[in-house]
Amino acid sequence: MQITLTRPDDWHLHLRDGEALASVLPHTARQFARAIVMPNLRPPVTTVVAAAAYRARILAAVPAGTIFEPLMTLYLTDGTTVDEIRRAVDSDFVRAVKLYPAGATTNSDAGVSDLERCAAVLEEMERSSLPLLVHGEVTDPAIDVFDREKVFIERILRPLLARYSGLKVVFEHITTSDAADFVAACGPRVAATITAHHLLYNRNAIFAGGIRPHYYCLPVLKREVHRQALLRAATSGSPKFFLGTDSAPHAQTTKEVSCGCAGCYTAHAALELYAEAFASANALHRLEAFASFNGPDFYGLPRNAGQVTLVEEEWRTPQSFAYGDGESLVPLRAGELLRWRLLG
Numbered sequence: 001m002q003i004t005l006t007r008p009d010d011w012h013l014h015l016r017d018g019e020a021l022a023s024v025l026p027h028t029a030r031q032f033a034r035a036i037v038m039p040n041l042r043p044p045v046t047t048v049v050a051a052a053a054y055r056a057r058i059l060a061a062v063p064a065g066t067i068f069e070p071l072m073t074l075y076l077t078d079g080t081t082v083d084e085i086r087r088a089v090d091s092d093f094v095r096a097v098k099l100y101p102a103g104a105t106t107n108s109d110a111g112v113s114d115l116e117r118c119a120a121v122l123e124e125m126e127r128s129s130l131p132l133l134v135h136g137e138v139t140d141p142a143i144d145v146f147d148r149e150k151v152f153i154e155r156i157l158r159p160l161l162a163r164y165s166g167l168k169v170v171f172e173h174i175t176t177s178d179a180a181d182f183v184a185a186c187g188p189r190v191a192a193t194i195t196a197h198h199l200l201y202n203r204n205a206i207f208a209g210g211i212r213p214h215y216y217c218l219p220v221l222k223r224e225v226h227r228q229a230l231l232r233a234a235t236s237g238s239p240k241f242f243l244g245t246d247s248a249p250h251a252q253t254t255k256e257v258s259c260g261c262a263g264c265y266t267a268h269a270a271l272e273l274y275a276e277a278f279a280s281a282n283a284l285h286r287l288e289a290f291a292s293f294n295g296p297d298f299y300g301l302p303r304n305a306g307q308v309t310l311v312e313e314e315w316r317t318p319q320s321f322a323y324g325d326g327e328s329l330v331p332l333r334a335g336e337l338l339r340w341r342l343l344g
């Protein structure tokens with residue numbers, strides 16, 4: 001069995017910087033023609049000038065002979081200006097603005113403390129059709145970690161969409177049936193990305209026989225009913241759901257510690273993992289639209305030329321990859337079998 005798809009894109013990716021960037025970029029560039037690159041560096045990418053410089057560093061790290069286009073994002077802060085949004089719109093490489101509620105996840109301390117402060121910026125984005133990408137979790141410590149996405153919908157997202165009735169929004173890496181239902185019920189200006197790991201695993205994976213830090217990400221994996229709802233959404237054929245790996249590399253030494261970083265690394269086998277999820281729902285025929293059509297259609301970008309082929313053939317993923325300056329990176333499914341293999 002094999003399937004051929006139009007070359008896909010990754011609509012949510014963490015590439016980091018410096019030597020770490022050089023370690024992970026070849027994995028993504030082998031699989032995807034483009035990727036929406038998250039801006040949560042230290043310091044965060046808050047200006048078009050910084051995004052241009054980061055883009056140049058990414059392009060310099062693309063392996064020779066590979067064509068890969070980074071689609072850049074700006075990190076929204078309380079201090080983002082309307083002029084910066086205009087510069088982003090005028091650039092041909094900044095494609096979206098990312099909202100991290102302050103403190104929600106890795107390098108999000110510069111995030112937005114009060115959306116009211118961003119009113120003029122959001123109006124400008126609405127006017128110019130620049131999408132807002134949201135990390136959809138409240139940060140209120142009184143809210144259970146497993147409920148933070150659901151509460152975000154009612155407290156933040158629904159009012160935001162009502163107030164900015166033309167704003168394009170991508171609800172990133174959704175993890176619950178609540179989010180899938182919410183997005184499905186919204187108009188076409190609201191879409192969602194779904195990761196491979198949230199399609200394949202429920203929260204038991206984090207605790208199977210002991211604590212497994214490589215399954216810890218944010219938003220955290222949820223119950224099986226939620227995984228099933230995400231799989232239904234992804235394989236439904238709805239154009240509102242598309243591929244975003246949220247592949248988030250962290251050195252092994254910062255994952256396997258008493259307070260480990262959040263993030264699953266899936267870029268090494270992203271399409272293979274998605275193929276496994278879609279095959280489990282007998283929906284491989286829906287993978288191409290999810291991976292290659294729905295994202296560019298939402299962003300108003302052309303679909304890619306060229307194709308990739310996946311074959312049903314077992315292979316074992318490496319235990320780890322070299323990462324940055326002498327560190328290691330443990331991928332999802334390290335040392336385990338995968339059922340699909342990307343050719344080439």
Ligand code: DOR
Binds near residue numbers: 040135217248263
């Ligand atoms: O698990 C995560 N890791 N979730 C995020 O939102 C950020 C990401 C990262 O940058 O490591």
Ligand code: ZN
Binds near residue numbers: 038246248
């Ligand atoms: Zn992310």
